[in-house]
Amino acid sequence: MTKPATPNLPLTEIKFPKLDIEALFAAQKANLAVVQEAQNVLIDAAQAILKAQYDWTMDIVASGENALRGKQPAKPEAFVADMQSTAEKTMAVAKQSVDLATAAQQRVAELVAQRAAANLDELKSLAA
Numbered sequence: 162m163t164k165p166a167t168p169n170l171p172l173t174e175i176k177f178p179k180l181d182i183e184a185l186f187a188a189q190k191a192n193l194a195v196v197q198e199a200q201n202v203l204i205d206a207a208q209a210i211l212k213a214q215y216d217w218t219m220d221i222v223a224s225g226e227n228a229l230r231g232k233q234p235a236k237p238e239a240f241v242a243d244m245q246s247t248a249e250k251t252m253a254v255a256k257q258s259v260d261l262a263t264a265a266q267q268r269v270a271e272l273v274a275q276r277a278a279a280n281l282d283e284l285k286s287l288a289a
Contacts, residue, residue, distance in 0.1 A: 181287060188283050195276040199269040206265035210258045217254040221247070 224247065 184283065184287060188280060191279065192276060195272050199272050202265050202268045202272075206261045209261050213254050213257050213261075217250060220250065 224243070
């Protein structure tokens with residue numbers, strides 16, 4: 162019976178690129194820091210939006226309770242003014258929510274773009 166032929170590879174000729182492990186870990190640590198900062202920005206925005214909506218909801222509930230207790234304005238002009246005020250508050254809360262969400266998204270996009278540019282610079286320096 163014959164032995165199977167195994168190729169004889171010269172292992173001394175294989176050259177692996179030199180990697181700066183500490184630089185790779187530092188880059189990953191910076192990536193995680195940016196992710197954490199982005200998460201904090203989004204959480205802060207969500208909390209601010211929820212607080213504004215909660216306050217608005219409590220105002221609506223109080224208005225509803227007053228209506229059920231008969232403390233509604235007697236004159237039609239006062240009722241219309243109350244409804245107009247409620248609509249304006251609703252629009253203000255909606256606009257505030259959109260503004261907060263948009264600002265948070267822009268900040269996160271800036272953070273990610275800055276980190277992506279830094280990653281490219283670090284890769285260029287590692288490849289050199």
